[in-house]
Amino acid sequence: MRGAKTKPVRYALRHARAAETRAAILRVAADNFATAGLAGGRMEAIARAAGVNKALLHYYFESKAGLYSAVLEEHMKEFSRRAQEVLSAPGPARSTVLRFVSLHFDFISARPYYPFLFQHVMMAGGRPLRRLMRKYLLPVGAALIRIVAEGIRRGEFRRVDPGQMAASLVGVTVFYFSSAPITRVLRGINPFDATHLRQRKEHVLEFVRFGLFRNPQETI
Amino acid sequence: MRGAKTKPVRYALRHARAAETRAAILRVAADNFATAGLAGGRMEAIARAAGVNKALLHYYFESKAGLYSAVLEEHMKEFSRRAQEVLSAPGPARSTVLRFVSLHFDFISARPYYPFLFQHVMMAGGRPLRRLMRKYLLPVGAALIRIVAEGIRRGEFRRVDPGQMAASLVGVTVFYFSSAPITRVLRGINPFDATHLRQRKEHVLEFVRFGLFRNPQETI
DNA sequence: TATAATTAACTGTCTAGTTAGTTAATTATG
């Protein structure tokens, strides 16, 4: 039986420890897949690092692809939840957009491997990609576009193509993280230390204000 | 012998045909590695698609990693050359930056797999990454930063951190392409058709003008 | 004592890389 799908409430304690094991596997797998991709990731290595037997990965996640999907889905679900919260909150479009960018930035800051995991599925494509994208990204993307459009209508933003702007908001945030290895090599710094993160975030938020807002200087 | 490194001018005809074969391998390999990564790429598949024997790949490129490097280097060399040309041309910083962004955008437009190839080495890291980065990216990055700094000094640009701005310029361009698979799924369009490319490029250039220039409206 | 959680040991397949050649263009030479 796949231990993950059925949750036998009767076996609460037993299940609690099992959940820990499962979480440990997911944590380690995220790291492994992020650096190596689906093809490059090693089930054996993941099992060893998680301190469990290789067969247990299959017991919980069926297959390598299943494990990969589970890893990715965990993160996407969480981000999607938080993003929807921010994007559906009332208030001026200006602050909503800035709060979204800020959330996005912080979310990835805490999960350095997230962009890589993402890149890998994207490049691989296929059915699982489509499922995850439609389920988690589509709603967030739509909400973001809606907010930008609203901001334009209200005169808070310049007249831009909301779809294009959404892509730029995400792109300018994500790129810093997905190019982190280059930064490390070329600048010899750690892009994930507090100082550099703060500098980058500040820059991104300012860049967004000037790139999108009608009156960038105005305090919100 | 590695036919590629030594170029026996004496055997002109023979060598000419060999160069074609080599180029064909590189072309096919770019495609294969871009979708599958280094680990996921298949020497056998590349050989078949290029219409040659698998052993020939090793004859020319030593190893799988060697082939991957060769593929990437080809593209990076070419981009680096063109970028340096643009960045070292005289004129106002405004037009230099816009011309750089434009070149970058067009270069990738013509090589849809380039960002993916790139991402893969980056994630893998290691010695070959460092070599290529230092050789091709470092000079371009430095030149771009210099131009931004110059633009600030001349009062053409807002007072921004030149390094951060360089990252944003590249990021906002690259993201459209590296997220192309998502776009295809979510919006059901082909991001590489002429219409969408034009729309995106227009948006990016405008976004850069507003995000960076002191007087975005002013014509150059 | 039933069953969930976990493991050791195994197997079949896939694939990078090798080896021992063949083919054909080019050059040397009788």
Add this chain to the structure above:
DNA sequence: CATAATTAACTAACTAGACAGTTAATTATA
């Protein structure tokens, strides 16, 4: 200038190792 020798370009068939996934059993706990 014909043909033998040489060499670059290329191939068929193989090997060694790696790795995903399986099986049958064991341990822990409700």
